[in-house]
Every structure is written in C-alpha cells, then in structure tokens.
Amino acid sequence: MGNEELQKLVENISQSSFGKPFAHKAVFNARLKTTGGRYMLQSHNIEMNPAQLERFGQEEFIRIIKHELCHYHLHIEGKGYQHRDADFKKLLAEVGGSRYCKTIPGARRQSKVRHVYACAGCKAEFVRRRQIDVKRYVCGRCKGQLKKIKTFSRENID
Template sequence: MNNIELQQLVENISLSSFGKPFNHSAYFNNRLRTTGGRYLLQSHHIEINPKYYEAFGFEELEGIIKHELCHYHLHIEGKGYQHRDRDFKSLLQKVNAPRFCSPIPKNKATRKRYVYGCKQCSQQFVRYKRMDTKRYVCGKCNGKINLLKEVD
C-alpha cells in the first residue's frame, strides 16, 4: 500500500464511519516507532506507522485510522480530542475504534556482552560495551580488571 491508497482509504473510512469528509493529508511515516499513528494538531494531517500494517494487516490499520480520525474530527469540531476526554472515549466506542494499538513484537538482535573480572577480589562486571582495562580499576578494591569472556 502506498500513500495515495492510504489517503483514499482514510477518506472512505471517514465518510463511512463518521459521515464526515477528511479534507487533509494522510501518509505513512517510517520514523514512527512506538505508536501506530498520530494526528498533527497544527496541520491536521494524519501519519500512520507502516510497520503496523506489515505486522498485523488491514484490520489493525483500519483501527488505527479510526482512532486518528476520532482525534481529527473532535479537534475540528472544538470538542475534547485527547485520550482522557469523555467525548473522545464515547466516539471511540461509537465507531468501534481501539483506544490503544497492539504492540509490535520486538525483533531484538542478540547483543554481545563482555564479562570483566577483578584480579584481586574476583568481582565480576558485565558490560555491553567494550572497555579499556588499562584506564579503569575495580570499584570495590581498586584492583586491576581483565576481560574474562565475550558472550554472544
């Protein structure tokens, strides 16, 4: 799906679910990370996270669009458009839109860990970044530190 198809989809959902036209732009924003979409108060545009469409499909995308359109129409009408407002909550229920989007499963790459140890007191330190053992000493006994192992 591209931005033109998204724009048409948002306009169709606005007319069918809300009975009101959507007169601004809707587009994908690849930089969104933790949210499914956002409504911009100044420009009245709607940005959608394409990762949600790829991960969950059309139904989740439709829910996100309905959620953002709730913000849009309530803000245009001068009513309570924020998540905590009663107008917003009731409009969400009326159009069957989700209050929050599903979390995307994290594809967290395994990070390399470095295990350091003190030569005097055997204190161990686990780090994610490599450190220069000549510059640092043990925080417990001021002994020398050496790299014990790298764990993938």
C-alpha cells in the first residue's frame, strides 16, 4: 500500500464511519516506532506507521486510522480531542477505533547495561544507565569522590 492508497482509505473510512470528509493529507511515516499513527495539530495531517499494517493486518490498521480520525474531527470541531477527554472516548467507542495500538516487538529498546558507582566517603552506591565522568561529578549525599565499581548487563541478573 502506498501513500495514494492510504489517502483513499482514510477518506473512505472518514466518510463511512464519521459521515464527514477528510480534507487533509494522510501519509506513511516509517520513522514512527512506538505508535500506530499520529494526528498533526498544526497541519491537520495524519501520519501512519507502516509497520502496524505489515505486522497486524488491515483490520487493526483500520482501527488505528479511526483513532486518528477521532482526533482529527474533534479538533476541527473544537471539541475535546485529547485521549483524556470524554468527547474523544465517546466518539472512539461509537466508531470502533482502538484505544491503544499493539506494540511492535523490539520497537522500544532499553539499555540493558548498568554502571555501578560508589562514593569514597559515605560508601553509597549508585546504579546508572549512562556512564558518568567521575572527575566531574561527586556524591550527592556527602560530596565525596565517585569511583566506578563495575558494569553489568541486566540479562545476567534477571
């Protein structure tokens, strides 16, 4: 499916489910990793994650489009378009859109490496995801000098 087909699909869903035209652009954005799609407040365009279509199929993809169209139509009408708003929740339930999209495995990568530092003064230990410059930073408790003790992987301890 290309951008032209996506545009036609969004226009058809908007007309059939909402009874209103979609007068802006709908495009694929492969840079979206952790979300199914997004509605752009400034331009009123909709960007969709192509991985959602490939991974979960047409039916789930249509539910995500309905979710984004809820944002679109409510924002255009000046009603509550945010996830927490009652207008949004009500319209989403009426059209059968998905509240949350399914997560793509591997989309969120968290660092599995941890760095352990200890204070020379009070012997407090600090575990950090990122390395720190021990010449530049000191202990937050006693202002003592920090020393790197070890680096380990979370896989080894879980």
